[in-house]
Amino acid sequence: MDLIPNATFRILGSGRPNPVPGLYRVILSDIGLNIAVAARIESEEEQPEDKGAESNKQSETARRKKPPLPLVGNLIWFQHRELQALCDAHLLKEIELSRVDPLQRSEASERSFKARVQTMALFLDLKKLQDSILTHHGVGDLVRMTAEQHGVTKHHVYRMWSLLCRHGLHPNSLLPSFHRCGGPNTGRPCDVDPDTSIPLRKKAGRKDTTQSTALKFGVRLESSQQPMNSSWLATIQAVDAQIPIPKPAWPKRCELIRNRGFCGQAIEEDGEVKYLLPPMGQYPNDSQIKRALTTDATRLELILNATTKRHFEASRRGLTAKAWEGSAGPGHMWAIDSTVGDIYLRSSINRQWIVGRPIVYTIVDIWSSAVVGFYVCLSGPSWSQAKISLFNASANHNFVSQLAGAHRGLGLQPAPTLCHALLADRGEYLSKGHRETAISILGRTSYTPPYRGDLKGSVEVMHRIAKDEQFHFIPGAIDYRRAELELRKVDPNKCVLTVREYTQYLYELFRTYNLTADRRKRLDAHMIGAGVQPCPAGLWGWAHDIGIAYRKKIADSDLITLLLPSATASICRDGINLGGKQYMSEQVKEEQWTTYARNLGGWETKAFYHPITVGRIWVPQSSGDGLTELQIMDEARASAELTVDEWVDSIAIARMRQPDFEHERNRHKLESWRITQQILERANRLNQEALENGDGGSAPTMSEARKMEGEAQHSSKPAVAQDLLDEVDQAEMDHEEMVGMMFHSQSTNMSGIAHA
Numbered sequence: 001m002d003l004i005p006n007a008t009f010r011i012l013g014s015g016r017p018n019p020v021p022g023l024y025r026v027i028l029s030d031i032g033l034n035i036a037v038a039a040r041i042e043s044e045e046e047q048p049e050d051k052g053a054e055s056n057k058q059s060e061t062a063r064r065k066k067p068p069l070p071l072v073g074n075l076i077w078f079q080h081r082e083l084q085a086l087c088d089a090h091l092l093k094e095i096e097l098s099r100v101d102p103l104q105r106s107e108a109s110e111r112s113f114k115a116r117v118q119t120m121a122l123f124l125d126l127k128k129l130q131d132s133i134l135t136h137h138g139v140g141d142l143v144r145m146t147a148e149q150h151g152v153t154k155h156h157v158y159r160m161w162s163l164l165c166r167h168g169l170h171p172n173s174l175l176p177s178f179h180r181c182g183g184p185n186t187g188r189p190c191d192v193d194p195d196t197s198i199p200l201r202k203k204a205g206r207k208d209t210t211q212s213t214a215l216k217f218g219v220r221l222e223s224s225q226q227p228m229n230s231s232w233l234a235t236i237q238a239v240d241a242q243i244p245i246p247k248p249a250w251p252k253r254c255e256l257i258r259n260r261g262f263c264g265q266a267i268e269e270d271g272e273v274k275y276l277l278p279p280m281g282q283y284p285n286d287s288q289i290k291r292a293l294t295t296d297a298t299r300l301e302l303i304l305n306a307t308t309k310r311h312f313e314a315s316r317r318g319l320t321a322k323a324w325e326g327s328a329g330p331g332h333m334w335a336i337d338s339t340v341g342d343i344y345l346r347s348s349i350n351r352q353w354i355v356g357r358p359i360v361y362t363i364v365d366i367w368s369s370a371v372v373g374f375y376v377c378l379s380g381p382s383w384s385q386a387k388i389s390l391f392n393a394s395a396n397h398n399f400v401s402q403l404a405g406a407h408r409g410l411g412l413q414p415a416p417t418l419c420h421a422l423l424a425d426r427g428e429y430l431s432k433g434h435r436e437t438a439i440s441i442l443g444r445t446s447y448t449p450p451y452r453g454d455l456k457g458s459v460e461v462m463h464r465i466a467k468d469e470q471f472h473f474i475p476g477a478i479d480y481r482r483a484e485l486e487l488r489k490v491d492p493n494k495c496v497l498t499v500r501e502y503t504q505y506l507y508e509l510f511r512t513y514n515l516t517a518d519r520r521k522r523l524d525a526h527m528i529g530a531g532v533q534p535c536p537a538g539l540w541g542w543a544h545d546i547g548i549a550y551r552k553k554i555a556d557s558d559l560i561t562l563l564l565p566s567a568t569a570s571i572c573r574d575g576i577n578l579g580g581k582q583y584m585s586e587q588v589k590e591e592q593w594t595t596y597a598r599n600l601g602g603w604e605t606k607a608f609y610h611p612i613t614v615g616r617i618w619v620p621q622s623s624g625d626g627l628t629e630l631q632i633m634d635e636a637r638a639s640a641e642l643t644v645d646e647w648v649d650s651i652a653i654a655r656m657r658q659p660d661f662e663h664e665r666n667r668h669k670l671e672s673w674r675i676t677q678q679i680l681e682r683a684n685r686l687n688q689e690a691l692e693n694g695d696g697g698s699a700p701t702m703s704e705a706r707k708m709e710g711e712a713q714h715s716s717k718p719a720v721a722q723d724l725l726d727e728v729d730q731a732e733m734d735h736e737e738m739v740g741m742m743f744h745s746q747s748t749n750m751s752g753i754a755h756a
Contacts, residue, residue, distance in 0.1 A: 003029045003036050003083065005126060006169045008097045011086060019078065019086075020045050023095065025165055027075065028130045036078045037133055039165040041097075071162040075138060099167045101175060109176050116174040119150045120160045124171060190227035203227035224281045228288050235261045236284065236292045247305045254286045327367040329543045331550035334372065334393070334419040336363045336386055341376070341502070348498040348642060349650050358502060361389035365416070366423070368543065369519065370536035371510040372416040373400075376503045377611060378645045384565060386424065388611060391563035394418040395556060404612050405500055405641070406507035411514045411537050418559075420550045499643050503612065514540075557627045560608050560618050569607035569619060573598035576619065576630055578607050580651070581638050583617055583630035591622055614647050615640025 003009070007026045011019055021044040028037040086092040105113070122128055122142050132142050143157045160174060167173035190201050203223055207215065214221045239261040240253070247253055262283040263275035277283055284292070294302065304312060327333045338361045347353035361375040373393025377385050392400045397415045401407060409415075497505065513536070520534040532542040543549045567578060571593050575582035588594070597603070608618045608627070618627040632640055638647050700708065 003080075005029060005130070008041070008095045009038075009083075010093050010095045012091045012093065019076065019082075023097070024076070025097075025168070027165075027169075028133055029080075030134075031080060034080050036080055036083060037075050038078060039073050040076055041072055041166055069162075069166070071158060073139070073158065073161045073165045075133065097168070099170075099173060101172055102177070105175075112176045113174060116160055116176070117171050119146060119152060119157070120164065120174060122146055123161060123164060124169065126169060129169075189230045189233060191229050191231075199227075225285060225288075226281055228284065228292065232284050232288075233292050236289055240293055245305055245309070246307050250290055251286070254289045257289055258283060329548035329550060330365050330368045330370070330540050331416065331419050331552075333366040333421045333423060334363050335366055335423040336361060336389065337424075338362075338386070343497070343502070344495040345378075345502055346495055346498050347646055347649060348500060349646055351498070353649075354495060355499070355646070355649065358499060359385070360506070361386055363389055363393045365419075365536075365540065368536050368539040369517070370412055370514050370540050371410060372412065373410075374506060374510065375612075376499055376506065378499065387563040388565070390418075390422075391559055391610075394554065394563075395559050399556075401507060403610055403616070404503045404507065406504040408507065408511060410507065411511045412540050413537075414541075414544055414551075417551045418554055420552070499645065500612070500641060557618075560627060564608045564610055564618075566606050566608045568604050569617070570602055570604055571597045572602045575633060576605075576607075576617075578609070578617055579647070581614060581636045581647070582633045583636075584633050585628060585630045587621075587628050588630065593622070609644065611644040613640055614638050614642050614644055 003026050005026055005028060008023060009026070010023050011021050013021050020040065022040055023042040023044075024038040024040050026036060026038050028035070030036075083092060102109070117124070122132075122145065123139070129139070129142065132139065135141075139161060143154050143161070146152070146157050147154045163173050164170075188201060188204055190199055190203055192199050203225075204227070208223060208225075211221050211223060236257055239257045240247075242260075243253065243256060248256070258277065259275060262278065264278055265276040266273050267276065268274075297305075338359055341358040341360050343357065345355050345358055347355050355378060358376045358378060361377070362371060363373045364370070365372050373389055375385065375389035375392050377388070379385065393416055397409045397412070398407075401409045515535055515537050517535050519536060519539060522539060523532060523534055527539075527542065530542060532538050540549075544551075569576050569578040569583075571577075573594050575584050575594060576588065577583075605619050607630075610616065615632050617630050619630060620626075621628050632638065638650075
């Protein structure tokens with residue numbers, strides 16, 4: 001064994017009276033002299049019973065503080081061979097004895113500590129201490145010199161020497177334990193002796209106004225409020241433990257504790273039980289209850305009692321890690337999340353229409369904190385919409401930004417590819433579509449617990465940045481700081497952006513963030529030496545340059561088929577029809593798809609589309625290998641700048657208006673049928689009259705009658721048919737007037753749309 005000064009060891013037993021089993025501290029060890037000097041800290045042998053133990057037990061209840069620890073420090077001389085023999089017999093064991101220092105020190109404690117260190121300077125000098133022990137076979141000479149030099153008693157020096165032997169030969173062993181001497185934050189319950197019914201102590205604290213006033217006239221009065229005792233304290237703590245967290249405000253909390261724990265009587269009035277408080281002063285007041293619950297509680301415990309566990313974990317707990325911890329570089333882990341944009345958008349078909357608030361999906365790279373992709377839609381959240389944002393992040397950025405009409409991109413070089421791991425919301429993670437996508441294309445996915453935005457802070461911060469920016473700069477944006485967000489009235493005249501324009505705005509916002517956000521705290525010495533730009537785009541580019549980024553090449557056709565939504569398109573004789581829109585491409589013309597459809601009959605195929613525009617779709621090639629890109633035709637019912645949501649919205653509005661159109665058509669058909677029936681009835685009646693009034697002669701042939709009819713029209717109209725002709729003229733005038741009104745109405749609508 002290795003015995004060094006200030007080490008501690010324990011003797012378990014030796015089978016002899018000496019050495020005594022117990023705990024020892026090494027003061028001196030000299031292998032050459034074969035000696036080791038130690039001070040016994042604690043003895044494990046049975047102590048003889050004190051004759052006055054019985055009287056001490058009787059007065060134990062009246063004792064106000066614990067007796068001081070016994071003094072130690074008597075030096076015991078061992079031989080190394082003796083201790084080595086005990087160690088070989090497994091009767092000696094080295095012990096690590098830790099010292100507990102107070103966390104906070106008062107001014108009085110600091111003054112006393114400095115005085116003690118100065119007084120015991122000879123004992124803290126290990127070389128002088130060992131020389132004195134070898135010379136005088138004890139510490140008596142050092143005690144005498146210290147007492148004479150500093151003007152203290154020998155008893156004081158022996159007490160300080162006892163502390164050094166008990167806690168270690170170090171200055172901190174001399175720290176005064178004022179925190180354990182019955183001062184502040186120490187309970188002093190005013191219990192009653194069960195045998196004599198006499199209080200063991202009087203009520204602590206300042207006197208109330210009645211007592212102070214009486215004392216000025218020489219009269220000592222007892223307080224009308226009983227002091228705190230152990231029974232009250234236990235009741236308060238037990239009842240308070242039953243109150244769920246978060247605890248109510250202190251007045252309500254004290255009221256609950258009194259009503260539940262201190263109502264000893266009850267009465268019944270009209271079938272209702274009412275609990276009664278004891279007489280005044282016989283139950284704790286608010287200040288006593290509050291002190292009982294806060295004296296031994298830490299400030300952190302009081303905060304925990306005032307809020308829920310989830311809110312504390314989300315908003316008040318200490319930060320345990322960095323957001324990028326566990327991510328080796330860019331592309332290793334992305335986080336995706338959705339939020340409702342605090343702005344109302346307009347339709348690009350008719351800017352008089354308000355399409356509502358958008359849902360924005362944002363994807364952030366965890367390591368570099370760069371925004372790698374996003375998607376603006378009007379429905380969701382769902383995995384089908386999240387896939388599109390994943391496509392925007394992993395597909396060719398120039399191509400995706402061109403679809404949205406934003407040609408500057410997000411400012412990341414090289415462009416992102418699909419990530420290795422994706423952190424998503426629980427709702428999207430548990431969907432069937434997510435499982436299919438994860439198996440096909442994603443390496444690993446995970447999700448955070450519900451309502452724990454603090455665990456995905458990178459992407460949540462991006463939502464806040466986007467809302468802050470649009471609140472300051474975009475007309476019509478809603479102040480997201482208001483709790484009555486949904487109840488706020490929005491002025492439609494201030495809502496100016498369409499979905500496509502809002503997407504272009506977000507492109508510029510996120511591009512500016514990637515190129516300008518301050519990331520100086522992320523730079524280490526090697527990054528600074530390499531001249532890395534302290535922004536997300538700078539971190540992204542540097543990590544790709546040194547090879548710690550994750551990149552994975554995936555064909556555009558695979559990204560389109562796995563991440564973009566699909567629908568069934570029809571190949572017809574006039575083009576490829578998808579949702580009422582016609583598409584065409586040069587390849588389709590060369591392969592004569594429409595000719596085959598006209599002569600042999602059309603067929604259906606699967607078509608993929610990006611909801612940000614109706615201008616392009618992708619269909620499988622006729623050979624079955626790859627995809628063919630189709631553009632919308634100029635003669636189609638929609639234009640390329642429309643989004644799929646806006647096109648569907650227009651179709652829905654047309655269907656909602658269809659009953660009105662059908663009503664007008666039916667009205668005009670009925671009016672036309674009525675006039676036609678009148679014409680036929682009049683013609684039948686006149687024809688019948690002519691047949692009845694005839695002279696019975698032979699009738700002219702059809703050719704002769706046709707010639708005579710022509711001559712009659714050129715000369716004059718027969719009087720007998722005048723009434724019928726008048727009705728026909730009136731019907732034609734009514735019809736022309738109706739057609740004129742319809743053209744006027746259509747012209748007005750078109751002019752209103754063009755003006756809007």
